[in-house]
Amino acid sequence: MARALITVPASARHGEIIEIKAIVGHPMEPGFRRTQLGTLIPRDIVTQFACTYNGVEVFSADLYPAISANPYLAFFTVATESGTLVFNWIGDNGFSVTESAAIAVT
Amino acid sequence: MSASGDRRAAVLALFLAAMLSAIPISAGEIPLALRRSGYDFMSRETRAMQDDDSVNPAMLWVKDGEALWNARAGSADRACSDCHGDARQSMKGVAARYPAYDPAKRRPVNLAQRINICRSERQHAPALAYESANLLALAAYLGLQSRGLPIAVAIDERTRPFLEAGREIFNRRQGQLNLSCAQCHDEHWDKKLAGNPITQADPGGYPLYRLEWQGLGSLERRLRNCLSGTRTQAYAYGSPEFVDLELFLMWRWRGMKVETPAVRP
Amino acid sequence: MKERRRPANSRRRFLLAAGGVAAVLAFEPADATVAEMSDAMRKVVGGAPVAKGRVTLELPPLVDNGNTVALTVRVDSPMTARDHVKTIHVFTEKNPQPNVATFRLGPRAGRASVATRIRLADTQTVVALCEMSDGTFCSGSADVVVTLAACLEEL
Numbered sequence: 001m002a003r004a005l006i007t008v009p010a011s012a013r014h015g016e017i018i019e020i021k022a023i024v025g026h027p028m029e030p031g032f033r034r035t036q037l038g039t040l041i042p043r044d045i046v047t048q049f050a051c052t053y054n055g056v057e058v059f060s061a062d063l064y065p066a067i068s069a070n071p072y073l074a075f076f077t078v079a080t081e082s083g084t085l086v087f088n089w090i091g092d093n094g095f096s097v098t099e100s101a102a103i104a105v106t
Numbered sequence: 107m108s109a110s111g112d113r114r115a116a117v118l119a120l121f122l123a124a125m126l127s128a129i130p131i132s133a134g135e136i137p138l139a140l141r142r143s144g145y146d147f148m149s150r151e152t153r154a155m156q157d158d159d160s161v162n163p164a165m166l167w168v169k170d171g172e173a174l175w176n177a178r179a180g181s182a183d184r185a186c187s188d189c190h191g192d193a194r195q196s197m198k199g200v201a202a203r204y205p206a207y208d209p210a211k212r213r214p215v216n217l218a219q220r221i222n223i224c225r226s227e228r229q230h231a232p233a234l235a236y237e238s239a240n241l242l243a244l245a246a247y248l249g250l251q252s253r254g255l256p257i258a259v260a261i262d263e264r265t266r267p268f269l270e271a272g273r274e275i276f277n278r279r280q281g282q283l284n285l286s287c288a289q290c291h292d293e294h295w296d297k298k299l300a301g302n303p304i305t306q307a308d309p310g311g312y313p314l315y316r317l318e319w320q321g322l323g324s325l326e327r328r329l330r331n332c333l334s335g336t337r338t339q340a341y342a343y344g345s346p347e348f349v350d351l352e353l354f355l356m357w358r359w360r361g362m363k364v365e366t367p368a369v370r371p
Numbered sequence: 372m373k374e375r376r377r378p379a380n381s382r383r384r385f386l387l388a389a390g391g392v393a394a395v396l397a398f399e400p401a402d403a404t405v406a407e408m409s410d411a412m413r414k415v416v417g418g419a420p421v422a423k424g425r426v427t428l429e430l431p432p433l434v435d436n437g438n439t440v441a442l443t444v445r446v447d448s449p450m451t452a453r454d455h456v457k458t459i460h461v462f463t464e465k466n467p468q469p470n471v472a473t474f475r476l477g478p479r480a481g482r483a484s485v486a487t488r489i490r491l492a493d494t495q496t497v498v499a500l501c502e503m504s505d506g507t508f509c510s511g512s513a514d515v516v517v518t519l520a521a522c523l524e525e526l
Contacts, residue, residue: 301518
């Protein structure tokens with residue numbers, strides 16, 4: 001499965017509030033489920049997400065098993081300058097995904 | 107039994123009691139004017155997931171499908187795109203007419219099987235397993251190229267016997283509950299089962315992202331759920347019974363639009 | 372439909388089977404986590420008072436499937452350097468664990484609004500607790516009705 005889908009406007013006016021959407025491919029196995037034979041399926045979730053804008057963190061999140069599979073997050077940030085937004089997800093069993101998107105601010 | 111199991115059981119009991127004593131409102135096909143996509147029965151929030159590709163998790167698979175389309179594979183070392191070019195042109199409308207007759211197999215094949223024919227015969231690569239992430243990804247990517255186009259499977263003297271076989275399965279009472287697909291999906295589509303709308307057995311959005319699965323799945327996987335729900339032995343993936351049933355469902359859905367990759371509860 | 376053509380116990384078998392499958396649902400409702408939720412909230416606020424209001428939870432009143440429920444949290448805040456939202460914690464009372472997510476934002480967000488998708492094991496109340504830049508807390512909540520899926524997957 002693809003690692004992530006990111007939606008960032010390609011360009012924005014200086015000072016404009018822009019919406020950012022991010023989906024990462026992950027089953028979010030909560031760690032409470034049992035198979036029909038009764039064995040517990042171990043937890044395997046994404047635990048942390050962070051978004052930096054030209055190196056400065058603008059949004060971050062701690063995620064728990066109650067977040068749906070293929071975690072979706074949408075949030076806002078002020079378009080301050082042209083540059084790069086970097087998205088990072090970290091989780092159980094060494095899960096780590098990094099994606100980036102460029103934005104041109106006029 | 108858990109609390110939710112008890113509640114589910116109680117609701118199902120009420121529903122089945124009502125349904126089994128009800129006189130069928132209509133027998134036979136749903137008239138064109140009354141045909142409604144599974145989409146129309148969903149909540150506003152679930153519809154919003156299908157409406158916007160930037161929030162539809164199925165697009166994770168579509169993105170993979172595009173990469174696979176352009177990746178060389180097998181001992182022929184060729185990509186799908188090497189022969190078929192840009193899928194946006196070459197595969198436009200293809201998914202809307204599957205299952206389609208395959209002269210070599212002398213029977214209809216579904217889109218997943220058609221992809222695997224090219225895998226083995228053109229790429230000389232091992233077939234992709236049914237329901238594997240890669241096969242779903244390619245099927246979703248191809249399906250997307252037909253999104254919005256009307257479903258039109260070709261029925262002629264070669265495919266008609268398979269269509270009739272599929273129709274027979276749809277109308278056959280089976281399983282421990284002795285229920286047919288038609289009893290739920292033709293006669294009671296406007297009712298609810300344990301709080302969920304029954305709907306009209308819309309096959310046009312597959313592979314789709316089902317909230318229940320928390321992932322992408324094929325029409326055959328969905329049919330297996332309905333079969334096990336009525337305590338009927340499910341057919342094997344790719345079996346003639348499934349493809350015949352799929353052909354019938356797509357013919358029954360003729361003129362309705364492809365919604366791949368759809369979202370369903 | 373002719374009732375008598377059905378085997379006598381078939382309905383019961385269907386129901387038992389349905390109950391059996393329920394055991395592998397992603398989230399089973401757990402008892403008595405209302406107290407756990409209060410504990411989890413107390414851990415965040417300590418002894419500080421929590422004002423009701425300013426926080427809006429947008430959740431569908433009726434859910435198609437508890438595996439994926441759209442949630443938007445909005446806080447009424449100017450989001451300036453002097454007055455902004457620092458953290459939003461989301462809790463539920465009947466999931467196996469009260470914590471759902473913690474979001475950290477700041478003046479650079481421009482707007483205090485976050486959307487995600489959550490799992491809800493049962494009909495219940497969802498609470499958002501918000502910490503402001505001046506150290507005060509406020510909260511909002513919403514009730515959701517969750518129905519269970521009909522034709523379930525057999526694992």
